[in-house]
């Protein structure tokens with residue numbers, strides 16, 4: 001199969017040790033925990049990396065499918081430069097296949113594209129210099145790699161993040177935390193903040209609903225916290241699927257004990273999407289039960305997502321419970337003069353404030 005023009009050389013792969021003469025052009029992608037083994041003409045699980053003539057190429061190394069200037073709260077990150085703008089970029093493809101994907105229009109490639117890579121339309125041409133220049137011009141404080149899974153556009157993200165840091169911008173990943181160790185190491189030092197999905201605490205849920213494994217997700221989130229990234233965690237609560245008391249208990253316990261009670265947890269309400277269009281939106285009471293579960297485990301900052309106007313939107317002081325950052329939807333207002341301190345008792349609030 002001929003390589004379509006949009007495919008450019010990929011990083012983080014290796015030739016497979018040939019088990020026979022006919023396998024000498026097989027490659028293994030080392031970008032995410034799927035570690036796809038690909039024969040010539042084959043695309044990986046993400047649908048945007050493929051083996052052409054014994055080398056790995058990416059369809060999204062120089063293209064973006066979505067570009068927006070978003071409040072950083074939309075990522076969501078509530079304790080990282082609150083009130084600032086994040087120049088947000090995304091491409092095509094995802095290494096997970098969640099039945100409830102809220103962004104399937106860009107994350108899940110059609111069967112036709114998977115069969116015939118020449119049909120992939122990766123979006124508009126983009127490069128690191130152009131992205132950083134546009135971000136600086138927009139007044140953003142950061143660049144967010146988001147919308148689809150940024151691991152799959154690693155090459156463009158790595159180049160852009162390096163340049164962004166040199167120009168005084170921070171870098172944010174909004175990710176499913178399913179990257180490989182090699183990918184994580186390559187990004188460490190380039191990324192300052194992440195919102196990681198923790199979709200469930202059940203290995204079975206990850207396997208059947210997302211076509212992935214839970215353990216690497218937990219490992220990567222822990223590694224990011226340990227490396228000093230500012231981390232917030234999001235769980236999309238789907239009524240009847242991942243909202244059982246025992247599961248929520250284990251998940252909140254993991255955040256409290258393995259990540260730290262100051263790591264914010266966003267408990268987000270599911271709306272029907274992708275392969276779960278027939279499932280109703282999660283009842284608000286389920287979200288509130290999850291919030292209570294987080295409180296029981298001593299999490300200091302728990303927020304309801306996809307519920308604008310909910311009482312849990314604002315950031316409260318962990319010592320005296322006074323409102324420290326008042327929030328409505330994506331609008332944030334710091335109360336008091338010192339960023340990151342309670343205006344009432346002066347207690348420091350965990351986060352990155354400048």
Ligand code: SF4
Nearest residue numbers: 029032035036044046
């Ligand atoms: S990024 Fe992941 S899913 Fe895509 S080809 Fe590489 S290992 Fe496979």
